Structure formats: structure tokens, C-alpha cells
Amino acid sequence: MKKLIYLDGCATTRVDDEVFEAMLPFLREEYGNPSSPHVLGKRARRAVDEAAASVAALMGADPADVVFTSGATEGNNLALLGMFGHDDRAPVGGLFCPTDHKSSLAIGRALAARGVDVRTMRVGPDGRIDLQHLAGLLDLHSRVATTAWVNSEIGTVQPVAAMAALCHEVGTMLHVDAAQAAGRVPLRVREAEIDTMSLSGHKIRGPKGVGALYVRPEIRHRLRPVMFGGGQYELRSGTIPTHLVVGLGKACELALARLDAERRRAVELRATALDMLRAGLPGVRVNGDPRHGVPHVLNVVLPGVRGESLVSSLSTVALATGSACNSGSQEPSHVLTAIGLSAQDANSSVRICLDASMPFEDLVLGLDLIVERARDLAGVVVAMGGHAPFSPS
Structure with missing residues (x-):
């Protein structure tokens, strides 16, 4: 061949050898459910907590701010759909970037079908969002703006800190898709004052099927769950896949280093x-x-x-x-x-x-x-x- x-x-990306080795024990010997109270469950919970610390370090966040997901697509849905309710009465709006991944643009179309005032930011020939145009679109009804930190097709890096500052002037939240940014630019999510941010493990030599969503603690109360179950996380129910989470944690640790x-x-x-x-x-x-x-x-x-x-x-x-x-x-x-x-x-x-x-x-x-x-x-x-x-x- x-x-x-x-x-x-x-x-x-190919799973890194160190990531693969870190995951293996949690597929066989260490197979406990992290929510179980017995010794196997406690060991699994410790591994999940350690992974959360590694993910948070890459993000520039605290481990308590991390919610594990199946990937950036789910993270985008949790963050963006979670900022709106079917029973919203007052005019509400959302701002989307036309060059973003379709997992964000499709959410914009779904929100528009619900009656949300969906607006489109303007980008220049370099792919960067026109900040002056963004400022003109924002108003007191704008609930969230969203962009990909790094564009998946042309690699453009968006000025997310400047966007966050503009959004916060009118009380709008900023969600960032960092699937292509993780491991390529310093994230420093707290420093940039981003409200929510998603990433995927398989973009940084981790396994497919796992990702993380950062939620700034000051705005967590404004998000609504979009799925319900055992309440493993306040915003995201479902049994935590320990081996995938461990793999994501190791991938984030290596990406940062x-x-x-x-x-x-x-x-x-x-x-x-x-x-x-x-x-x-x-x-x-x-x-x-x-x-x-x-x-x-x-x-x-x-x-x-x-x-x-x-x-x-x-x-x-x-x-x-x-x-x-x-x-x-x-x-x-x-x-x-x-x-x-x-x-x-x-x-x-x-x-x-x-x-x-x-x-x-x-x-x-x-x-x-x-x-x-x-x-x-x-x-x-x-x-x-x-x-x-x-x-x-």
C-alpha cells in the first residue's frame, strides 16, 4: 500500500499515541461510572476531574466552568439554543457570522424559524468581522452574538476580545466556536471575556465523540438545558464517557505544551x-x-x-x-x-x-x-x- x-x-486528526495510552485503562480495568459511589466510580470521577483541569488549562478557565459534550456541534447547540426559550415574549435577537461552520449557521436558521430576529455580521475580504458593522447591529434586544475564533476553511482569526467588549456594552453575550482555534492560538477565555466557548477533541489529536463547553459562571443562570436526564451536569445530562473525557484531557494537556x-x-x-x-x-x-x-x-x-x-x-x-x-x-x-x-x-x-x-x-x-x-x-x-x-x- x-x-x-x-x-x-x-x-x-489522528489520535496521539499518548492520548490512546491514557484512554485504554478506562475501557477495561477502570470501567466504573463516574456517578457511582463505589471505589470504581470514585476512581473514574477522579480521572474526569483531572481531565477537566487539563481542558480548563488549555482554555484559560477554571475546571468548574467546563461541561463535557460530544463535540463542538453539541456545544454550539447547548450555548446558542440555551440562550433562548420557546416562550420568549419580548423581541429577541441573535447575530451570526456568515463564514462560520454550518453547525452554527443551522442554529441561526432554526432560531429564525422560531421568530428570533437573526442578523448577519459583515466580513471583509480577509474574512474578519467588521467591528463597526457589528456595533451597528447590536441593540438592547440582542441576546447573543457568535463566531468561530478560527475559520475552518481559510484560517482567519477573529478579534473575539473586541467583539466581547462591544457585545457587553449592550448586555449581549458572546459565544465562540473554538474547534479550529484550540491548539493553534492561545485561548485565554477569561481574559477575552468570552461568555461561552466550544471545542472538539478530534481536532487536537484526541478522540472523536467528545468535546467541552466553557460557560462563564456569571452567565450560567441565563442558559437553559436542551436535554434532560440524570443531571450529571446541570446543563448536560447523560453518563460521562470516562475514556473519551480522559482522552480529551490528555489531548488538551499536549496541545497546550x-x-x-x-x-x-x-x-x-x-x-x-x-x-x-x-x-x-x-x-x-x-x-x-x-x-x-x-x-x-x-x-x-x-x-x-x-x-x-x-x-x-x-x-x-x-x-x-x-x-x-x-x-x-x-x-x-x-x-x-x-x-x-x-x-x-x-x-x-x-x-x-x-x-x-x-x-x-x-x-x-x-x-x-x-x-x-x-x-x-x-x-x-x-x-x-x-x-x-x-x-x-
Whole structure:
């Protein structure tokens, strides 16, 4: 079997070996329910509490502020739906970012169907929210505004602290989807005065099916549960999956310890990838503004190449045209069209997500294959002997 070069880390990541090892005992020997009063239950509860401390450390929060969930999608639903009730009488509103993940945008549509005044923030060509426009949208009826801290397709970092300040001037809460931000930017949720924030384990080399929601204690009373049961958490019932929670805790611990080193490594990998694309494919353009983005995400227009055709034709390189939630759609990316790209350019774009732990040789091999296949699809005439393999200066 040929080696697969994985360049789709925004969709999911491989579970880290240390995370896997930390989870194993809680699948077999330490199988107690954390809510049980006996010795196995107490040991499981201790492991859950330790995991909560690790998650909170990555967030810049206190362990008591952490609610374990099945992932960022559930966290977004708990936070955003939980701020509204079916019996709301006064006019209420919510503000959504048009480039966010569909797990947030779909909530906006559901709220609009309930009669909530859903408004859309404006973004610039770099994907950043227009703060002046946001300030004009906010009023005393605005209950919550929401955004992704880091965009999943172009890597844009939103000014969440400035957004929180604007929201709090009129009593509006700010929810942040940090699925792509965790492990890539310092979160410091208390310092930024964010009200609620979600993340997923599988984006940071943890297991799928587990995540966490931060809830600022000062606003916890304003959230309503959206599911009911044994009351394991005030906001989220259900048996706590100890092995998944332990895996998330370990993944958060490692992500925090590696944050600075992995960012520096991602900067190097991005520079190499961009050099190779520009050398092999004239006219390549970067979507978004790298000055306001994370280096791990590189989204580019490949003129004359349909992104879906490129992705599907590469048998040994895994990359994507955009967020995994859009993979079955034939429509151009809503993120790229929102920042002003034409449908043609959006359909000619691909997203390369860089794993800071990947060998440099794997990146070069992967980009060499991407360039070669893109040239074939674009009908570019290559001189006899092909193009030379990339060699960094």
C-alpha cells in the first residue's frame, strides 16, 4: 500500500499515541461510572476531574466552568439554543457570522424559524468581522452574538476580545466556536471575556465523540438545558464517557505544551507549501489574509483546476476543498463566496491543513503530487522531463 500524505487536519486528526495510552485503562480495568459511589466510580470521577483541569488549562478557565459534550456541534447547540426559550415574549435577537461552520449557521436558521430576529455580521475580504458593522447591529434586544475564533476553511482569526467588549456594552453575550482555534492560538477565555466557548477533541489529536463547553459562571443562570436526564451536569445530562473525557484531557494537556513549537513549525511548512505551489502553478492566489490567520490553514485558488476534481483524483494525498460538513455539496464554499470570491474561483480552491508533526519530506512529496496532478487537470504543458522536485533554499 502506498503511503498516504494527510493534509486534512482541519477535518479530523489522528489520535496521539499518548492520548490512546491514557484512554485504554478506562475501557477495561477502570470501567466504573463516574456517578457511582463505589471505589470504581470514585476512581473514574477522579480521572474526569483531572481531565477537566487539563481542558480548563488549555482554555484559560477554571475546571468548574467546563461541561463535557460530544463535540463542538453539541456545544454550539447547548450555548446558542440555551440562550433562548420557546416562550420568549419580548423581541429577541441573535447575530451570526456568515463564514462560520454550518453547525452554527443551522442554529441561526432554526432560531429564525422560531421568530428570533437573526442578523448577519459583515466580513471583509480577509474574512474578519467588521467591528463597526457589528456595533451597528447590536441593540438592547440582542441576546447573543457568535463566531468561530478560527475559520475552518481559510484560517482567519477573529478579534473575539473586541467583539466581547462591544457585545457587553449592550448586555449581549458572546459565544465562540473554538474547534479550529484550540491548539493553534492561545485561548485565554477569561481574559477575552468570552461568555461561552466550544471545542472538539478530534481536532487536537484526541478522540472523536467528545468535546467541552466553557460557560462563564456569571452567565450560567441565563442558559437553559436542551436535554434532560440524570443531571450529571446541570446543563448536560447523560453518563460521562470516562475514556473519551480522559482522552480529551490528555489531548488538551499536549496541545497546550506544544502550542508555541507547533505554530513555529507550521509557519515553516506553510512557507514551503506556498513556494512549491507558486513555483509549479503560475497564478496561484491565497484566500484570506495570512496576517490575520493561523499558519496551519492554507486555502488557495488554483486557476483552471476544479478543486473537487483535484481532490478526488489524488489517491495518496488527502486534502479538501473546504469544511468536511460541505463535502457532499456541489455549491461553492459559503466561506469563499462570503469574502467576495466568484463561484468559479471558489470552485477552483483547495484547502491544505498542515500538521506540525508531519515530516518535511511528506509535505514535499504531497505538494509535488498536487502540483503534478493540478497541471494535468489544467492542461499545462510541461517541458520534457517534468518539473524538478522542490528543494528549499
